[in-house]
Amino acid sequence: MAEKVTRRPYVREVPRVLWFLRHPRYVRYMVREVTCLFIGAYTLLMVVGLQRLSEGRASWEAFLEMLRSPWSIAFHALALGFSLYHTVTWFNLTPKALPVQVGESFLPDRVVAGAHYAAWALLSLVLLKLAGAY
């Protein structure tokens, strides 16, 4: 059967692993996906923090001391950057994910995204205020 097919079908070559380098759009997608590694590592750090907290005061103070190491600060700076990227890219696509219909038409994209940004800013400010960060 196969040898009777005279035309050769076009099979596009796609690299198996590094396909996303072909277009900046794909690279941005991959960067966004990689942010989850940092968010995951940070959440595990929170779990470790809870363990230290449950062990008592001395253990918690040692944990706070560990946070001061240059490695920890570098990790936090990276994690903050990646988590902001994750947040901003998500809010920018919320109009696509959660279109709000009013009557016949949909709310403009910037209203939907703007509402998310506003809620985010408010929530972050309240959280930081309650935490005594400022």
Next chain:
Amino acid sequence: MTAFLTPALVTLTLLAGLGYVPDVLAYERLHAFAAHWLGKVALITVIFLSLWSVAHRLRITLYDIGVRADRGVAAAVYSAAGLASIAAAVFLFRV
């Protein structure tokens, strides 16, 4: 959820690392927070949902970069997220 909260949380521990420890991270305050049932619920909710979303995205990303053993990957990432969540719950219970 992760999008709304994580940047502020990272900011808190970053401040602590820079030597400016926010009040909530002082032992008495955090211990009191984690000892209250509402604080426990809040902490475990944030941790569980973050880990779950990370596990799910890691699974999809691994598939994207050519790891096609999806069953194994799914089992690995979800059980890691589950184990870490259970560990967090146990630590919270002990506080």
